[in-house]
Amino acid sequence: MFWLSLTVGFLFMGLGRAVKLTVSPQSVNIILNREKVVICKVQGSEAESFQWYNPDGVPIEEPGDGHFTVTSTEYSSKLQIRDAQQTDSGEYRCEAEVDSGNVEQAAVVITVIAPVSVSNVDPVRNFDEGTDGVLSCTVTGIPEPTLTWTRESQDVLQTAPGHYEKLRNGSLVIRNITMSDAGIYQCVGTILERKEKESRNTTVIVNYSPKLLQVSPEEVSTWPGRSVTISCSVHSVPPVTITWIHNGQGLPSISRTVSGRDPSSVSSTLEVKVHEPTDWGEYRCLAENRLGQVNGSTWVRPGDFPSIPQDVHVEPNSTSLRVSMARPLSDGHLTLLGYTVQWRLDTETEWSSTNTSSEGVSLGDLRPSSLYHVRVAAENGKGLGEFAPAVTVSTLSQREPDPPSVSNRSRVEGNSYRIYFGHPDNGSNPILKYNIRYREEAAADWLCVSVNVTDAHVLTDLKWATPYILELEAENQSAASPSQQIHFRTPENPHSPLPVNAAMGEGAPLGTGAITGIILGIFLVLFVVVDAACYYTNRCGILLCIAVHVLGKQGPGSKRLDQEMGVTAIR
Template identity: 30%
Template sequence: MGFGLNIVASPQNSERCLIVLWPCVTTPPDESKKRRKQTNVYFSVSSFLHSAAIQVQITPAQGEISVGESKFFLCEVVGDAKDIDWFSPSGEKILLSRPNISVSRSDESTSILTIYHANVDNAGIYKCLAKNADKEAQATVQVKIFQKITFQSAPSPQEFNEGDNADIVCDVVSSPPPTIIWKHKGSKLQSAKDVRYKIMDNGHLLIRGIKKVDEGMYNCEARVMARGEIDFRMIKVIVNVLPTIRARKSEVNATADVGESALLACDADGFPEPTVTWAHNNIVLETGDKYSLNEDGSELVIKEVRKVDEGDYTCIAKNKAGEKTEEVSLNVFVLPNITYFNNQTASEFDDEVTLTCEASGDPTPTISWRFGNRVFTEGEQSLDRNVVVRSHARVSSLTLKDVQFTDAGRYLCTASNSIGEDNQQLFLEVRYSPKIMGLVVAHTWEGNPANISCEVAANPRASVVWFRDGIELPTANSTNIKIFNTPTISILEITPESQNDFGSYNCTATNVIGSESKEFILIQAEVPSSPKIEEVQPFSSTAVVEFEEPNSLGGVPILKYRVEWRLPGKEWKSEEYKAEDDMTRITIVGLKPETTYEVKMSAINGKGEGESSRSSTFKTEPVPGEPTSPILEVILVKSSNSAKVKWTKQDDGGSPIIRYLIRYKAKHMSDWKPETHLPSTSNYAMLSGLDWNTDYEVLVVAENQRGRSEPSITSFRTASEPTTVPDTADGGSGLGTGAIVGILIVVFLLLLVAVDVTCYFLNKCGLLMCIAVNVCGKAGPGAKSKDIEEGKAAFSKDESKEPIVEVRTKEENTPNQEGGGPTEPNETTPLTEPEPAAADSPNTAVNRLPPAAANSVTESFSTPQTNSSKNTAAALSNSPKADSECSVGPLVDLSDAPKVAPASSPPVLEPVSPPPANGDRPQNPCESVRAPSSTQSKDLQVDGQSNDARCAPCSDSTTSTQNDGKTVKSDNAKAEPEVKNATAEVKTVPNEAPRANGNESKA
């Protein structure tokens, strides 16, 4: 460096130099401290040699500051500078005391300008000036202040009312001004696509007629392209809906003063959920003693409604969007109430008397009057104008002119309006002289007491005296006359001893107003004339006699009718029947089929028996047959696996239908379901629990006393099983665990009972069998086997489950053919009804039977059908076939009555050949146990046959069809002493066998 060169380092680039006199020494850029020392050396050398220039550099050379940010600038001076100053864009020197701009000097050659929290006013050219004596240098830096994207106002959420023009606020500032983009549900909103949207000049989003569907999140996005700057805000838009309100009832009616409450209700909707309040007469109602509101205020209950509560009530629904009101009218009605009435007293033949009644109520009640069965309203009420009703407002009066004693009594005043009525009794007392009423003629005969009644109406009460030929009764010598007095009736009892006691008797009644007399006549009674037989309606073993009562009753009531009948040329048989009101029919029972009879009648009163009518001839009908098959119809139950099987009754074969037998099975199955028995009154059966979408066969058989009809068969197919189960109406959760467990327990118990019942009927074992053996005395399985081995009995395959008959001493009537059908089948009713006993069987048939041991049991044997495939009827019936002769089994006498001595040689009864059977159809044998006759069983029957009767075919024991007349059957049993010794009960083992007496027993 000894070349005498002056080296000046360039302040912009330390690697560049200016050669003056001295060799150039380069300084690496990373050695700034060494450079500064060399520079100082330079300035020292320069100042030593000569006066050199000052240089100034500002770092950074230019500056961009975001509003609100802070930044500093470094001013470096090359050379010896005494002062370093900073000047603002306005040319003013920046002092150290300025609040947001400060200047600091760290050493001799540097000065720092710091701008805190810059704003747009701080922008401009700042100058750094360095001075040394008369030398100075300066450098400038341009400071640019820009605004970053700033959201001044973008509140969230922003709420609007539905239908309004919504101005969604999003105020954004930046420099340069930003570009605003709006997005909703991820899509950019454009006015071209939806005219309801518009982006305003200020960047706001305008939605015309905003809807509830416009609710949601909106994205306000700001962009500055020059800087690539972007920012956004999510704004939640809420659309409030003005409340809508609807009253459940615009008018509510209530009744006052009865403790009733009135419910006023309105339903409000809107967003947000509106609050509901009620007001009456501009006063807001709150829950208290008088009013109560539910939780949401939609229901207002007015307690103990009174008339003052009537009026309009306002239901107010309010939310942020506004409020709506609805009026509900409360109409309060008042029940009628009779507030005034008066009772009256008058004398007969007074000009008039007036009853008054006053009532209150809302609506104003109308007042009516009632006397007995007559009703009086406003205006004239009788042709003679003796009854007049006048009403004004709430008052009504009833005026009676020309008062009669019949006007006395209780009058009912009734006030009524649309919501109720009120009644009040008023009494009119009429004073009048005695009035004698009653029948003036009485009939009797010598020795029979007769009562002559003298009914007296009087006010005040009258005294009554009886006279005969001017002499007051009773006299000292009249021991056959007695008098009994009551407040209104005087009874003269006469027991005629001779013809002189018949004739006229006088009754005289007297009170303070007047007196009245009346003659009564006692006439001697006669026997009645003969009744007239109109028609005889015959049946196989009975006949219904229709007759007219005698023209002359003889003055006294008829007590009995005597009916006599006979075979032509034979002796008359007779029976007496107690006379009843409107009696026009009498039924004769115990007749022979296809037999001619004569019949005649006579009437009996207290005087005696009258003449007999002319005899009429009739012929009984033949024995009826089996019924005709019923007509079937199947109705499927909708959405169910059940079916209703209906049938229509056809010809009953001359004998009433006893019951119907029903069986069914699935077509693909070979076994039929167990047979079901229904009474004759039934016309349908419900089949439940069927398999879905399955073909079924069902057959129905009608049964009467002669047998069973051919089975009626029909087929049907059940519906398909539903694929879904509909929800319950209330959306409940269904059965709880406890309910399900309970159901399972019940089903399990039912299965146990079913198994036990099956074991009882099939194998004679199980719990029921134990109860039957130990409690009811039923023979066990061992006893049954023993009886079979001894040949005493056998059972059919299916029908052994029901007893043949159980005969008790209970009184039973013979059923009519149609009107009085057989009793409803029960456990003791046989499947096939027996033929009735021959009409002329002797009454002492039981006494002629050999005695039976106390523990003996009568069983009958029948062979079941073997070929069930040829005829479907075999599936229904296992009835025994007819035997060639009648068999009489021993009876079990369970009573304490004396035993009947055994007959030395019991007679053998021969049956009449039964009607021909058809193939496999069940027959009706005469094999049965003969029950006690009518004299022992208390049956109301007339036995019209001889004692040498054989076992006759089963005959119809029914009577004629019903009509308006009454039917009476004979009752020989009441007069027979054998009733006391009749057996209490006769039981036979279960079997399907007919009975001999033709009377269906009751369990």
């Protein structure tokens, strides 16, 4: 009877527990050619058996076929997929027969994926201008990615759909390729569902025939024995061969330079030195590569003498002439080196000469009041050109200078006086010095000083509060000028003690501070008088307050109170 009850109890306990079958994980992604394991578990009972089914409903028998491996126990079954292929994707079903005889089911969704892969892309492709260029690219992945060709982050099919075409195999065709198509292109594979992207670059190089950039200078002039340098710049891919040709013969260049920033830019330099007439003429730069050639020319011509200078002008002084001129209308196609200036007295036949690189020169050490002839010629590398017509001019006579002027900047500075000199007419003779004499107006003797030509001079150690007379004259080699008279007065000494009458306030005006102090003093006296009157009449005021609280005196009220208290006590 005991064993029967125990058996029934265990039976009811088994019936009371829920049986559950689960597969972990419920969905899984497997990368192509990788392996993955999923586990089917039973809870609440033991399993008599497990059975797996592939997406087509075909049983996967234990232990498996190598591609699928099944391993089971009383409570779980493990399914392992090796070398996963895209055909392995789908829903896999696990069935378990439990002790009760029932069959439980659970499923897992397996998806085989592959990351985006970009291949079959050439790093560099060369195409000749005018041909069709094809860029290959293969993009793989699961699910199948989309393939896009971009340049500078722009979809080329959208920027120029007729010029670019994408083939069914993903290759990009560039129709009638030009120099502007050169650059970097990207083949981009994208799986939008996983926001996955991969790309590879290919560089397109476009080969073209040479393009002439510049032949400089277009024309150059020189003279026998002098070298000139000409250059030729070409742009091309592939690189060019540059040949200089003169009179049908090739010439060696002195240098060939490739631009560091743009290797397709090449320049060649040729030095031409003229020794004989056959060296003049055309020099041709011929640049060629396998796609074509280009040439440009420059001419080397004999230079000419410059024409006469323009606007020759002569400004006379007593012993000098200032000559100025303008550039000639023609420099003879050569660099202008300078000017030759010649002069002579009217009574002489020999010319004196000087050279200058500027358009102005001074001629010195000339005779005053004399007639001179002056002529100017321009010079370049070939030589001296013709002289311009001579200019006849007379030097000025010498005399004393005009009285010197004094600038309004002249001023008194304490017990000093600063004089700023003007610039008077020097009488056709340079001013050598300024003569200054000065004295107090009340004095009879003059103080004298001479200063070299300068802009200013300072008279120092003058008496304070004193009027002065100053006379100024300019002197050149001929004589001194008439004098210019100036009156000025020095100020009071700011550091001397005040006079007695000033200290007593006699004759000296009061300042703002003094007036303010006097007013405040009057108010203070009035205040003291009123407060004292208040104290003696009404026993009030500030004086009473000070006496009581500071000096400890008793106020009138306190004294009367004490007296009253004393009377009361006596009574």
